[in-house]
Amino acid sequence: MSTDEIRTWVGRVNKRKVPKQYQDATVDNTPRAQRVYDSLTKNPERLVFVTGTHGCGKTRLLYAAAKQADVEGRMFRIELAPQMILGFQKVASVDMYELDADIYELQKYPGTLAIDDLGAEKTTDFALQCLYLVLAFREQWGLPTVITSNLSVEALGERLGDRIGSRLLAGKTVELGGHDRRAEMSGKSN
Numbered sequence: 001m002s003t004d005e006i007r008t009w010v011g012r013v014n015k016r017k018v019p020k021q022y023q024d025a026t027v028d029n030t031p032r033a034q035r036v037y038d039s040l041t042k043n044p045e046r047l048v049f050v051t052g053t054h055g056c057g058k059t060r061l062l063y064a065a066a067k068q069a070d071v072e073g074r075m076f077r078i079e080l081a082p083q084m085i086l087g088f089q090k091v092a093s094v095d096m097y098e099l100d101a102d103i104y105e106l107q108k109y110p111g112t113l114a115i116d117d118l119g120a121e122k123t124t125d126f127a128l129q130c131l132y133l134v135l136a137f138r139e140q141w142g143l144p145t146v147i148t149s150n151l152s153v154e155a156l157g158e159r160l161g162d163r164i165g166s167r168l169l170a171g172k173t174v175e176l177g178g179h180d181r182r183a184e185m186s187g188k189s190n
């Protein structure tokens with residue numbers, strides 16, 4: 001596969017199509033979504049960290065915020081952390097210069113960059129380096145970034161190292177309470 005073909009593939013994956021299960025999500029019917037959206041767009045918080053248990057609504061919150069961004073004409077890009085790293089790896093396997101360009105694209109993305117499910121990717125030196133490059137650049141330029149994880153900020157810091165952990169700690173943390181709605185919807189909750 002050539003770099004261009006990989007790019008097209010990655011681009012297709014990244015192009016936002018709202019998955020069926022989040023199509024009804026709005027900031028009005030999704031807990032904390034309005035608050036997170038405001039923190040990223042209207043208040044000075046440039047990094048928001050959303051944490052909560054599996055199935056409590058973190059990804060839904062991102063799609064609700066993205067919908068609001070569409071309404072207000074703001075840019076909002078959602079990347080699933082493991083898929084983002086996989087995309088970087090594929091490009092790197094062909095051409096390291098192209099990898100640099102792809103990382104730069106996320107570094108300078110001028111709207112809100114959402115990285116969903118951070119900590120779910122395999123922790124390799126390569127993954128850590130890519131994540132660090134993206135997050136450090138966005139921090140330096142004050143570009144809005146929202147990160148979701150099942151892990152606490154401390155646990156994520158332990159997993160990803162102090163450089164990334166300290167940037168997460170410096171942001172605003174939003175703890176999504178609630179329960180596993182996925183289990184509830186499948187009728188398997190207690």
Ligand SMILES: Nc1ncnc2c1ncn2[C@@H]1O[C@H](COP(=O)(O)OP(=O)(O)OP(=O)(O)O)[C@@H](O)[C@H]1O
Nearest residue numbers: 021029030031053054055056057058059060181182
């Ligand atoms: N407030 C809500 N109203 C209606 N449905 C909800 C709400 N919160 C979550 N859901 C639904 O519950 C399911 C799980 O939500 P979601 O995928 O956002 O969880 P998550 O926190 O991202 O889970 P994971 O950590 O496993 O990725 C989805 O189908 C979502 O639409």
Ligand SMILES: [Mg+2]
Nearest residue numbers: 058059116117
């Ligand atoms: Mg999720």
